[in-house]
Amino acid sequence: MRVLIADDENFVRMNFKSFMDWERHGYQLIGEARNGQEAIDKLAELKPDIVFLDIRMPVMDGLEVLRQLNTRSDPCKVIILSSYNEFEYVREAMLLGAVDYIHKPSLYPALVFETLNRVRSLVDEERKQTDQFEQLRRNEERSKPDLKALFCKGWIEGSVRHEWEIEQKTKQLAIDLKQPNVCCMLLFIDNYEAVQKRYAKPLDHLVGFSVNNILREIFRKFEQLEFFQVSGNQFAILKSYAKLRSLNDVFEQQWHLIRTIRTALKQFMNIGVSFSVSALHSQLLKVPAAYEEALRASEDLFFEGESSVVFYENVPRRKSANNERGYEDLAKQIRTQAEASKWDEADASLHTLFDTIEKKRDIGKKETLDLSVSLHYSLLETCSEANRDTNGSGFPTIEDIMGAENLALVRQLLATELAYLRGKRQETGISTNLKIQKVLAYIHNYFDHDLTLEELAHHVGLNSSYLSRLFKEQTSMMLIPYINQYRVKKSLDDLLAGKLKTYEIAEKVGFNSADNYYIAFKKVYGQPPNEYRKSILEGTGK
Structure with missing residues (x-):
């Protein structure tokens, strides 16, 4: 504990310094002051824990020193030194914040240390409380994000119903x-x-x-x-x-x-x-x-x-119950086509189903997934030969469908399923047929991406040259021309609608330039896009 002596009497200051071994008792006498102003200066400079302060001093008395300490919120503890005839001053000093007092005629070591130890206990207790408070404050700061999150979760769930609750908590948690x-x-x-x-x-x-x-x-x-x-x-x-x-x-x-x-x-x-x-x-x-x-x-x-x-x-406002029947009819049609091994028709119907859902958005996510799961089951029942050989085969599961994050993935899963079932129906070439169907499904889902032969080959685990040859054998078309043909056909709705410029349509369906779109379109329909649109609108197109 650091101690300062403030007294205008030289012999009092000398007695304090000489009549005891301060350090042996755990104290350090760090300085002395001869008047109130000097005491104020020393307090600011040396920052003692305890000060012995004489009430009567020149320049500034002890009471004024206490008043100034109060304005600065100085944490040091003051022990008043007084004479027998200064009780009213002592009383005022105690009201101003002094923690104890000693009469100068009773100034002897035992009393001084008894008083010091009493004040030290007070200082230690205050420091302990300050440390505890600071620890609580730090803990509160650390836990504030968790408390905020807990409150906010309850808030969004409707557990906070009154403005005063919100005002109280936002202030308390600094929201x-x-x-x-x-x-x-x-x-x-x-x-x-x-x-x-x-x-x-x-x-x-x-x-x-x-x-x-x-x-x-x-x-x-x-x-x-x-x-x-x-x-x-x-x-x-x-x-x-x-x-x-x-x-x-x-x-x-x-x-x-x-x-x-x-x-x-x-x-x-x-x-x-x-x-x-x-x-x-x-x-x-x-x-x-x-x-x-x-x-x-x-x-x-x-x-x-x-x-x-x-x-x-x-977000569109949906009345799902009124819209599901048409989609259920399309799903039944896909099942019927698969049952009759009309795989191209089933694949086209599947994409019509998902194109319509995507365009109209008149049923929600839940209804779409329910419809897809129902179609999954009906296809498995129709193609019973596939039921025995789907585990661990990469065949989509109910969990795959229900866990799909978006419509495109559900479409891809069911297209893969159709391709798988189609392959199972083949007497020969089951494996290669399935791979081509997976390529077709991938093209139909991602035609608007920058597809490459290498990417498609990687998707089905074949090398590029073998995939190119296999695709030609099973579809009678080369792979890239097939992709371009599919893109051209997917562009017709936008072309005839006339809302987009030609280069915008080209970009939308996956061509990297309007020139390539022109060339591919003319190969498919024998005319450039604008002439084809004009001929259709004039009623002369084939």
Whole structure:
């Protein structure tokens, strides 16, 4: 403990220094002051733990020193030195914060150390409490993100029903959200299961841990934002735009946030993400409604595919029960065609089914998956010879279909299934036939991508030259001309609609230039695209 003596009487200061072994008792006498002003200066310079302070001193008395210490919130403890006739001063000094006093006529070592030890116990106890408080504060700071997440999860689920609850908790947990213009964004990792497989169990939880850390870091630059992990592959972002009044400004800021997140997660984790975004709400009390809207919007990510963003305002309102019957009829037609080994027709019907679902979007994700599972079962029943040989064969399972993240993957799974069943019906060339069907299914699903012979060969595990020869044998066409022909046929709807420019149509169906599209189109229909469209519209086309 560091001790300072402040007394204008020289012999008192000398007695303090000489009549005891300070260090042996655990104290260090660090200085002395001859008046109140000097005491103030020494206190600021030396920062003692305890000061013996005479009440009556020149320049500035002890009471004024105490008053100044109070204005500075100085933590040192003051023991007053007084004479017998200074009781009123002692009383005032105690009211000003002195912790003990000693009468100068009783100034002897035993009393001094008794008083010092009493004050030291007080200092030690206060320090202990301060340390405990600081530890609690640090623990609270560390646990605040968890407490925030826990509260926010309950909030979006509707457990917070009153404005006063929101006001209390947002203040307590330092939640940075304001009214109006409040929205909820949901973030989903694309190909989540594949991303998880990068980490061996039991470390697959590190995906969410890593995403949380990256988001926490980039969100330091954003105000009025809170985020938390709702479940394995669902991260919620609550964001308010209280300072903005223009919807266009809000929309631009939402896209800026989305682009920032995408860039960071791609850079640091090499993952893609998709988003669903609620409408804007005027009150924080509407956060549960915003979350429900974002959830409903997330259903449409199934139709959009990877790296998509769906806004709630753009989600179609569906009456699924009225729309399912037409799709069920198409599914029955596919079964009938497969039963009759009309595989080309079945494949065409399958793509018609999914093209229609994708275009109309008049049934939801659940209804689409239910329909696909039903078709899966009916095809297996129809082609009973395949039932005995599907385990471990790469044949799609119920789990594959129900776990598919998007419509394109469901389409691919069922196209693969048709190709597999077609192969099983063949008496000869089962293996090679299946590979060609897989190539066809892949082309039909990804015709708008930059397909290459090498990519297709890798997809079915063959070398390029052998695949090229095999494809020609089984389809009577070379592979690349077949792809171009399929692209040309897929372009007809857009060409006849006349809403897109020719180069835009070419790009949409997978051609890398408008010239290549012109050449391929003329080979298929004998005319360039614009002349063909004109002839059709004039009623002279064949």
